[in-house]
Every structure is written in structure tokens, then in C-alpha cells.
Amino acid sequence: MNLKDLKLIYQENRKEIKNRDEIVKELRDILGEKCVSTNNIDILAYTRDSSLISLNWTIEGKIAGLPEIITWPKDEEAIIKVLEIANREKIPIVPFAEGSGVVGGAIPIQGGIILDLKNLDEIIEINEKNLTVTTQTGVNGMNLERYLNAKGYTCGHIPQSLYTSSVGGWIAHKAAGQFSTKYGKIEDIVLGMRIILPEGDKITFEPIARAATGPQLDKYFIGGEGTLGIVTKATLKIWPYPEKRNLISYAFPTMKDSLEAVRETLRENVYPAVVRIYDADETARHFEHVEKAKDKVMTVFVCEGNQKLVDLEDEITRKMCLKNSGIDCGEDPVEHWFETRFKVTETSMFPPYRIVADTIEVSVMWDNAVDLYHNVVETVKQVKGNLLITAHVSHFYPNGVGFYFTFGGVPGKGMTEFDFYKSCWNATIKAVIHSGGSIAHHHGIGINRSHFMEEEWNKGYDVMKKFKNVLDPNNILNPGKIYEKTWKNQGGNE
Amino acid sequence: MGIFDNIEKYSWMGPLIKNADRDVRRRLLKNLRKKKDRFYPEGEYKADIKNLINCMLCPNMCRFDCGTLQASDKETIGPAYKARIGYYLSVGKIDPNDPENKEFVDLIYKCSNEETCKIWCPFEFSVVSLLETVRDDLNDQGLMPEYCKKQIEKLNQTSTIEDHNIFKTYEDKGIENIETKGDDEVFYYVGCEMMKFPEVVKANIEILKKAGVKFSTNLDQKVCCGAPALNIRDFETVNQLANKNKELIEKTGAKLVVSDCPGCVNSLTNKYQKAGIDISIDVIHIVEYFEKLFEEGKIKIQNNIPGEYKTLTIHDPCLLARNLGNTTTIRNILGKIPGLEIRDPIYNKEYTHCCGWSGTVHWADTEISVKEAQNRIEELKETGAKNIVTACPTCELGLSYGIAEEEKDNVKIIDLSILISKAI
Numbered sequence A: 001m002n003l004k005d006l007k008l009i010y011q012e013n014r015k016e017i018k019n020r021d022e023i024v025k026e027l028r029d030i031l032g033e034k035c036v037s038t039n040n041i042d043i044l045a046y047t048r049d050s051s052l053i054s055l056n057w058t059i060e061g062k063i064a065g066l067p068e069i070i071t072w073p074k075d076e077e078a079i080i081k082v083l084e085i086a087n088r089e090k091i092p093i094v095p096f097a098e099g100s101g102v103v104g105g106a107i108p109i110q111g112g113i114i115l116d117l118k119n120l121d122e123i124i125e126i127n128e129k130n131l132t133v134t135t136q137t138g139v140n141g142m143n144l145e146r147y148l149n150a151k152g153y154t155c156g157h158i159p160q161s162l163y164t165s166s167v168g169g170w171i172a173h174k175a176a177g178q179f180s181t182k183y184g185k186i187e188d189i190v191l192g193m194r195i196i197l198p199e200g201d202k203i204t205f206e207p208i209a210r211a212a213t214g215p216q217l218d219k220y221f222i223g224g225e226g227t228l229g230i231v232t233k234a235t236l237k238i239w240p241y242p243e244k245r246n247l248i249s250y251a252f253p254t255m256k257d258s259l260e261a262v263r264e265t266l267r268e269n270v271y272p273a274v275v276r277i278y279d280a281d282e283t284a285r286h287f288e289h290v291e292k293a294k295d296k297v298m299t300v301f302v303c304e305g306n307q308k309l310v311d312l313e314d315e316i317t318r319k320m321c322l323k324n325s326g327i328d329c330g331e332d333p334v335e336h337w338f339e340t341r342f343k344v345t346e347t348s349m350f351p352p353y354r355i356v357a358d359t360i361e362v363s364v365m366w367d368n369a370v371d372l373y374h375n376v377v378e379t380v381k382q383v384k385g386n387l388l389i390t391a392h393v394s395h396f397y398p399n400g401v402g403f404y405f406t407f408g409g410v411p412g413k414g415m416t417e418f419d420f421y422k423s424c425w426n427a428t429i430k431a432v433i434h435s436g437g438s439i440a441h442h443h444g445i446g447i448n449r450s451h452f453m454e455e456e457w458n459k460g461y462d463v464m465k466k467f468k469n470v471l472d473p474n475n476i477l478n479p480g481k482i483y484e485k486t487w488k489n490q491g492g493n494e
Numbered sequence B: 001m002g003i004f005d006n007i008e009k010y011s012w013m014g015p016l017i018k019n020a021d022r023d024v025r026r027r028l029l030k031n032l033r034k035k036k037d038r039f040y041p042e043g044e045y046k047a048d049i050k051n052l053i054n055c056m057l058c059p060n061m062c063r064f065d066c067g068t069l070q071a072s073d074k075e076t077i078g079p080a081y082k083a084r085i086g087y088y089l090s091v092g093k094i095d096p097n098d099p100e101n102k103e104f105v106d107l108i109y110k111c112s113n114e115e116t117c118k119i120w121c122p123f124e125f126s127v128v129s130l131l132e133t134v135r136d137d138l139n140d141q142g143l144m145p146e147y148c149k150k151q152i153e154k155l156n157q158t159s160t161i162e163d164h165n166i167f168k169t170y171e172d173k174g175i176e177n178i179e180t181k182g183d184d185e186v187f188y189y190v191g192c193e194m195m196k197f198p199e200v201v202k203a204n205i206e207i208l209k210k211a212g213v214k215f216s217t218n219l220d221q222k223v224c225c226g227a228p229a230l231n232i233r234d235f236e237t238v239n240q241l242a243n244k245n246k247e248l249i250e251k252t253g254a255k256l257v258v259s260d261c262p263g264c265v266n267s268l269t270n271k272y273q274k275a276g277i278d279i280s281i282d283v284i285h286i287v288e289y290f291e292k293l294f295e296e297g298k299i300k301i302q303n304n305i306p307g308e309y310k311t312l313t314i315h316d317p318c319l320l321a322r323n324l325g326n327t328t329t330i331r332n333i334l335g336k337i338p339g340l341e342i343r344d345p346i347y348n349k350e351y352t353h354c355c356g357w358s359g360t361v362h363w364a365d366t367e368i369s370v371k372e373a374q375n376r377i378e379e380l381k382e383t384g385a386k387n388i389v390t391a392c393p394t395c396e397l398g399l400s401y402g403i404a405e406e407e408k409d410n411v412k413i414i415d416l417s418i419l420i421s422k423a424i
């Protein structure tokens, strides 16, 4: 089969490697025969990430990006050598871990070389005194968590994609887990990193408790999305596996009431590990069986850790829920959430009906939270072809929250699936900016949001581009993401 | 609206569709009508298209526990990608007849059948169950890969998985053959693979004798259960072997068949049943039978186990733990032997990991199988125990490929029967 016969979405962005055969030979000499491939079967495996529009393309036999060479480096030295060649030949390099990213981050939109990091999957050590685990970053999240659990610990970072994502991907996209209200986002969890810069230099940020050693350079690389370097090793915080877990759920008359209950709980310095508020539509979708929650806003809490503290958190959480008109729905809805939280079936359900759907997560300070919710819902409803726009709130901070919107619909007349998808995305992000929110909470920028970066960062965006240029003067690392308005300037055609 | 009404899970979509504007509803209805035209193959096919689609569009929620993916560390070997290729081959987006596409056909066989994926699957199927339906279509088109044909040839020529009839080697190996007189209590059904471990077969015979069981082994008449052909999906060969097995089993007069290979037990029970072949006599794993003999007091622990075997780790065979659903027998029996220290690996019981040698991957891509075996050995070694106890000849073979040459003296794989025979 000729892969070029498949419809390539980001066709106009692609650059062919001129002297491919020589490059392949050189790579094989360095990495070994089996660690380099140009076979169709391997190339096709790296033509998409998990952004939901990719799934509509997959069933239609279309591909998002088309890399030319796949590499599987076994160690840091191999990565450095690949980068050397790429710099010399100006070939795009796309770091690829588990491919669960949902904003196009790992899509090789300019072609080039895929650097699959799965071989870097050694869990190096647990330090029980410091409460840290040091690991290579290609390790799968669930395999790390299972290992920690077996030793009596947890990382507390449990994204819904735990089974299908890596530590490197979490750091790249500034991920957040379902238990983030207690344990924090990945930027709160990472204590140390080793990074190979685009030109091949290695830098190591040793784990530190806290420091006053000038600007916090290490944090700049969290959220780098494979554009600033390859993160090869990380030290993460861990916690003893919680001795107690209390499950609490309340149904509220409105989103506003529920948000108030959570805000007031957090003001008491009480942090349930899990807090999730589902708007009325999502309550109907996930908790249809809970009679007391009918037409209401379901909110689930999990308090966990030290027994005595958990009981106290439980008491305060309940008090705030009752104060804000919450109706106690018992443990059952939380148990239901535990049972179903990894059962993702909708992604498979929609594409055969040509329904286009996606999720968009954003953040906002408390004072704009309710408005942002209503603005996004009202705006996206207006997009031609829209079928649904719903939300839940799943990450909470003393000063604000992370919203998670889900949209779906069928493209209107004359619209491609991709047109509809972009319209919904753009409408959501514009409404978020208009409501004083921030455009991404934990999925990152990738392709989907890069054209809004200027509005998000203003002059800061220029500084960001300058940093990128200093670190990666040949723009080889994951080009077309974050710093370039790919959707706006270069399209991506269906 | 119809499309989601019959699926309770998606009933929440009902009101949304009802409230959508007319144009959206019209388009949805059209998409519903056209789904099959657009996304299903034309003509006759056996592939499970619906679930291949479900699997290929899933965010790969089982990938972390897919032994072949973890062994290869390549996106190419990911479960959802295998389903995607299966789907493309089925709908003709990739032409399986084009020799250039052989690598795509081969992928359909790169599975070790361990079915850990099923534990995590939101749809509750295993990927191999889908790949098998693609293999059915490939077979119908005469596209069975050469390495599979070779296995089928061996099965047809020797009735075993070897290029000679491995059962006939019993004399050379010092295994006693007991032919049936038609009035057996038990038929000890030796697996082809177990013939490579004659000490285990001898131990099993010794235990059965000590328990006073009337049994036969019928090695002169014995044939393979057909497991390889079941995996390759050559039902002509399966049926031939199944008929011979049925005949032999019935001829023994036994009320119970006990096998030293969980693969054979799985074939003779679950797989035969799915293929429409009925063996009406109960078939169980021999260690399950030994557990019963212990309970009935027909065998008793009498001896101390030599010191070298004191610290043990257990490798649960996937076929016993997951397919046959037994995670207790090995532990119960070891629990009867005094002085043993048993250290479970992180992945144990129904969460056990594969030895690499099951399914079809070891023919399609031996390197992946060896790496899978090495990965499992690492997990078992992490317990600090040097002795690995298991109860499956395929695992014993597979795991042995995972032990580095210089470690062969330090890491020992022991069949549970050997320990029992030493202890009673």
C-alpha cells in the first residue's frame, strides 16, 4: 500500500526529507537496525494522536500527519545522536510517548522523524524517606501507579488516561489527575527532571524541597509539549497509600450552589482528593439512576488519607453542602463513579454516526466561574450542527477551578467534520477568554489552541518564542505547535 | 429517535436529539442509515466489524497490560492499532492480497492470547477474539501466513505440534505408557508440550499411582488437542483432531479427564464448545485433581522439601488463572507443604503476565515473545525468589527463553507436580 494514497489532513504543512535513505542509514548505524523503521506498518501507527477528530478521520481512512522515519531510542545517548542529525539536516523531530494527547501535540504535522520514548520505561527508585519516586519518563502511568501501590504508595496523579499515558506526556502537557484537589497537578508533583535540550545538551534539575536559587527554570520545561527538550527522567512526589477513604455525594439545585459549597469547603483549608461537579445534563448522563439528583447538579467528593483527618474533612464538606442547599445522595453515586471512571466507550460510539465530539478544559478564578460556564454553553449551542454542550468541574483550588466541557454535533451543510470541530473549539475558547478564563487547564496547547496563545499571553508570547528560538534555533523539536498558528495560517484540510 | 433508544447506556442522548434542530436530526438519521454502507465491508465476511471499530477508536485503555506492546515498546504493536489494521484489512482499505501488505497481515497474528486486555476493556472483549475473526476471513481468502501453514502441516502430519509424533518418544524419555482397557477412572491427558518435560509427566504418573487412581495415558494413540489450529483458526484441522480426541476420551471409559496443560483443558472445554464440539466428560487441570486427592486424603504430605526449593514465587499461567478462572489451587497446594516461603510477584492471580509463548506471536515475531518472557522473568525475579513454580508446559518453555544464559543456574522453573511428588 502507498500511504500517500491516504487522505492527509495536514498535507500543506508537510516537508519531505530530501536525503532520506542516507539519513536512515546513518540512524541505523547509530541506533541499531531494529530501532529505526520506514515500514508502512510502523509509519501508519504514528499518524495520529487521541484528539477526538483523529478518530473520525481514522474510521474514514484519513490520517492527520505522515512521518517519514520512526525511531525507538533505547537511551539518552541515542536521543542526543538523533537530535544531532536532525539539527544538521533541519528535520522535524516529534517526541511520541503513548499518543493519548488530545490537542494534536504528538501529530507529526510536518512529517520528519518520530522519537518514540517508550523504551525509557525503567522505574529507577523509590525514596521512602523523601517520599519520591524517580523514573524514566516513558513509563506508562498505570504501570508506575501499580508498582507504587504494590510498595504501599501512590503518586496521587490519576488522570482518566492513567492507563494510556506516560510520565513524559503528563509533564509535556501539564496534566491533572482526578485526585488533583488534594495532590495537585503534575507541576505540583514533579520535583526533579533530566532534559535533553534540542541541540543535545543534557540538563538535570535535582529534586529539591524548595529553593531560592534565582528564577525557577525547571518549571519552564513543564508544559514544554516536546518543543523545548526531551524529558528523560523525573522525580515525582509520592504518598503513603491512603488508610481511609470517605465517599460523599450531594445534589444541588444549581451549578452556582454547588460551586459555592466547594469554594467554602476549600476556604476552610479542607481538600477532598476528588471533587467533581456535574451540570444537569451530565448528571442525567452519568447518574440517571439517582432519583434525588434528577434535574439537579450532582457533586461527588472523595476524602482520603489519615483516618482522623478524613473524618474531619468529611464533616466540614457536608456542612458546606447542606449550607448551600445540597441533598445528601449517599455513597452510591461515588461508587458508581469509581466503577465507571475508566470505561471510555463514547469515543468509539460517535464516529460511525459521523458525530464529531471533543472535550475542552479551561480554568477560571472563582469570581468568574459561574459566568464562564453559562457563556460557554450559550455560545457553543449557537454553532451550526451542535447537538450537545455540557460540563463538569473537576479540579479545584483555593482561588479558582478547572472546567471540562464536552461538545458534540454533526457538521451542517457544506461543512466538513474538521470545520465543525474547529468552529466548536474556537467558539469555546473565545467565550472563555471573554469570560476572563484561561484557555487550557490540563490538555495543553498542541495545534488546537496555538492560535489563541497571543491573546492568552500578550507580550509574554513573544518572550516564549524567543526562548524557543534560543533553545531550538533550527526549530526541529515538534514544529507547528504552541508557537505557530497552525489552524489559522496553514489550515489542515479535510 | 431510534438510534440510541435500544441502547440503554446512551439514553441520555434521547432528549438532546429531540431538542436538536431539524437539520441536525435529519443528518443524524441519514448517518444512522448510512453507517453500514459507509463503514462495513460489502459481501460476506466473518470479521467482527462492530467491535473492531469499538476497539480501534478506543483510547487504548488496555495498552499498559498488553504483553506484546510492553515487550516491543512500539506503537505498532498496540491493541487499538491491531484492531485498526484488522478493520482496514476487512474493509479493503489495505488490500490483504497484495504481497506488499504482508506486514499488515502479520500484525493480526502478533498476539500472545493472554487476554489481560479483557480485564480492562470497556467493552469487555479481548483483542484476540476480534483478531481471530479477521484471521477467519484471511483463511477464507487463502491468506494464511506461511508460519501458520507450517504448524498446520505438522499437526496434520504428526498429530502433534512437532515435526515428529512427540508422544511416541515416551520410551526414549523413560515415561511409562499406560494403555486403556476401557474402564478407567481417570484419563491422564498429557499435553504435547509437556512431553518436552518428561520428569513432570513421570511425577504426575507417580502421584496418580500413589493415590491409587485407575488411569491411563494412551500415548500410542494420543493426539494434540488442536490448540494451535484453534488459534490459527483452521477448523478443518481442529475438527479432525477433536474427533480423534473425543473418540479416545470416550474409549477410556473415564469419568474425568485430567491434563497437565491448561491449554489442553481450555481447548477441550471452552474452545471446543465454541467450535460446536461437545466433550461430555469433565476435563480439569491435573493440579485441580491433586487438590481434590489431598482433600480426600488419598495423597498426603510426608516429606520435607529439599532446602533449595524453600523460597518460591508463583507464575500463574494465564490459561489457568484467566481462561479457566482458577487462582487458588496452586496456592492451596503449596500452602499444604510445610516450610515454604512463597513470594507473590506484583502481577499475580488473574492479573498475571504472559510467558510470551501462548497464541500466535511466537511464530509471527519470536523476538517479541522472547522479550515478553524476559519481562516476566524480571517481574518474578524481583520477588527475590530463585524458584518459579508454575503449572503449564507452555509457560515452562516460554519462561525458559526469558532467562539469560549466565542466570540459568540461579533461576529455576519448577512444575508444581515435581514439588508434590517430592513432598508426598
Ligand SMILES: Cc1cc2nc3c(=O)[nH]c(=O)nc-3n(C[C@H](O)[C@H](O)[C@H](O)COP(=O)(O)OP(=O)(O)OC[C@H]3O[C@@H](n4cnc5c(N)ncnc54)[C@H](O)[C@@H]3O)c2cc1C
Binding pocket: A049, A050, A094, A095, A096, A097, A098, A099, A100, A101, A102, A104, A105, A106, A117, A137, A138, A158, A159, A160, A161, A162, A164, A165, A166, A167, A168, A169, A170, A171, A172, A173, A174, A175, A176, A177, A178, A224, A225, A226, A227, A229, A230, A231, A232, A344, A442, A443, A444, A478, B059
Ligand atoms: C480518554 C482520555 C482521557 C484523558 N484524561 C486526562 C486527564 O484526566 N487528565 C489529563 O491531564 N489529561 C488527560 N488526557 C489527555 C492525555 O492523556 C494527556 O495529555 C497525557 O499527558 C499525554 O501523555 P502521552 O504519554 O500519551 O503523550 P503523547 O500523546 O504521546 O504526547 C503528548 C505530547 O507530549 C510530548 N511528549 C511526550 N513525551 C515527552 C517527553 N518525554 N519529553 C518531551 N515531550 C514529550 C509529545 O511530543 C506531545 O507533544 C486524556 C486523554 C484521553 C484520550
